Amino acid sequence: MERINIGLIGYGIVGQGVVKILKNRRKFFKDKYKKDFFIKTIADRSIIKKPSPGLDNTVLTADHHVVLNDKDIHIVIELIGGMSPAKDIILSALRNGKHVVTANKELLATCGQELFRQANADNRMIYFESAVGAGIPIIRTITEGVAGNKFNGVYGIINGTCNFILTEMSRRGLTFQEALKEAQEKGYAESNPTLDINGMDTAHKLAVLVFLTQGKFVSVKDFHVEGINHISHDDIEFANTLNLTIRLLAIAKKIGNELDVRVHPTLIPKDHGLATVNGVDNAIFLDMDPMGDVFIEGQGAGQMTAAAGVVSDLINLGIRKDVRMPTWIFNPTEEQQDLNLRKIDAVETRFYIRFMVIDKPGVLSIITGVLGQHNISIASVNQKQENKGSTVPVVMLTHVANERAVRDALEQITHLAVVRSKPVAIRMEKL
Ligand code: HSE
Numbered sequence: 001m002e003r004i005n006i007g008l009i010g011y012g013i014v015g016q017g018v019v020k021i022l023k024n025r026r027k028f029f030k031d032k033y034k035k036d037f038f039i040k041t042i043a044d045r046s047i048i049k050k051p052s053p054g055l056d057n058t059v060l061t062a063d064h065h066v067v068l069n070d071k072d073i074h075i076v077i078e079l080i081g082g083m084s085p086a087k088d089i090i091l092s093a094l095r096n097g098k099h100v101v102t103a104n105k106e107l108l109a110t111c112g113q114e115l116f117r118q119a120n121a122d123n124r125m126i127y128f129e130s131a132v133g134a135g136i137p138i139i140r141t142i143t144e145g146v147a148g149n150k151f152n153g154v155y156g157i158i159n160g161t162c163n164f165i166l167t168e169m170s171r172r173g174l175t176f177q178e179a180l181k182e183a184q185e186k187g188y189a190e191s192n193p194t195l196d197i198n199g200m201d202t203a204h205k206l207a208v209l210v211f212l213t214q215g216k217f218v219s220v221k222d223f224h225v226e227g228i229n230h231i232s233h234d235d236i237e238f239a240n241t242l243n244l245t246i247r248l249l250a251i252a253k254k255i256g257n258e259l260d261v262r263v264h265p266t267l268i269p270k271d272h273g274l275a276t277v278n279g280v281d282n283a284i285f286l287d288m289d290p291m292g293d294v295f296i297e298g299q300g301a302g303q304m305t306a307a308a309g310v311v312s313d314l315i316n317l318g319i320r321k322d323v324r325m326p327t328w329i330f331n332p333t334e335e336q337q338d339l340n341l342r343k344i345d346a347v348e349t350r351f352y353i354r355f356m357v358i359d360k361p362g363v364l365s366i367i368t369g370v371l372g373q374h375n376i377s378i379a380s381v382n383q384k385q386e387n388k389g390s391t392v393p394v395v396m397l398t399h400v401a402n403e404r405a406v407r408d409a410l411e412q413i414t415h416l417a418v419v420r421s422k423p424v425a426i427r428m429e430k431l
Pocket of ligand 1: 131133134158159160162188189190195201300301302426
């Protein structure tokens with residue numbers, strides 16, 4: 001029986017999950033795939049503080065070079081995350097003839113093209129199923145399952161922590177902080193949860209989806225990224241009464257030869273599939289030609305789902321020995337080369353805008369006057385019934401409006417004497 005020697009670098013939550021699966025299923029995998037998936041070495045800087053993997057004959061080390069320099073290791077799993085030393089580890093592993101499995105979305109979003117080219121030059125493969133949506137097979141769906149389709153748009157809920165926070169604020173009335181704490185305790189959040197709530201984790205994953213679907217390597221610095229920090233219970237309740245749901249959405253739409261790529265909280269109709277994605281679940285909605293729509297949903301964060309994605313990569317590498325990086329992943333086609341990113345200022349959507357204003361006659365006409373000056377047309381107005389003279393939330397839904405115009409109008413409105421705090425604007429998406 002062929003033995004597949006694995007070197008695991010990074011023995012954190014996900015790494016420990018990978019070990020659990022490979023330990024419990026080793027015999028089953030031997031029977032099924034006729035391969036022995038064996039963890040030869042585990043490297044982790046703080047290995048002595050980590051729980052014992054309980055594996056016989058597995059070397060434990062604090063030095064990842066032990067893995068990289070071992071000629072008998074066939075596949076290196078990089079699970080330390082971040083840019084450095086993860087990038088050097090992957091490059092060295094490839095140069096030393098090893099296939100690589102990684103879940104490192106930040107690294108792939110930032111240096112994917114370089115890493116894939118290197119892999120191709122070294123006749124090796126980088127698999128990264130868990131980089132987006134953890135074990136949900138979205139990478140394999142895009143690269144293999146729906147190959148041959150043209151992607152008009154990708155819409156995703158791809159951060160479990162944010163979706164858990166938004167859902168639990170709504171379902172159980174938790175505060176933002178309570179919901180975040182629970183997401184951290186359940187192991188959904190990144191070691192730095194700021195990356196989850198400020199939208200950057202979603203942006204990294206979106207950049208991965210963009211190069212897979214559109215052949216364009218976009219930097220997260222070049223598209224609009226907004227997190228969920230400013231979303232309040234008021235917004236969630238208002239949305240509910242308007243038959244809408246707030247989700248942190250990753251959007252990548254092809255419009256002519258432009259790509260409209262952005263990450264922000266988005267109001268979507270309650271009856272759309274994406275609005276029913278709750279808790280830690282992730283979902284990706286693909287709009288394609290000729291196939292039409294495909295919707296894929298599942299648990300998108302957490303130890304075992306991420307570990308399952310890594311193990312699926314291991315198995316696919318193990319059973320396809322001579323696989324190498326396909327050139328189309330890092331070389332855009334002629335049509336793709338012509339794609340430009342649409343500037344956020346040029347984007348046009350409908351908006352939900354919540355103003356905190358003094359409850360007295362004439363206030364609404366002042367606000368609508370400014371919106372009118374900026375060519376922003378109002379579709380509806382709602383106000384919560386509160387005591388006269390106090391500050392009240394007023395919510396307006398606009399018709400389709402230009403992003404820049406809305407920003408300029410809100411800047412002006414923020415400084416009005418009748419307005420008590422910066423208005424909250426949430427884009428609405430027609431899906
Ligand atoms: N922190 C990430 C999330 C984990 O919440 O989705 C999976 O990448």
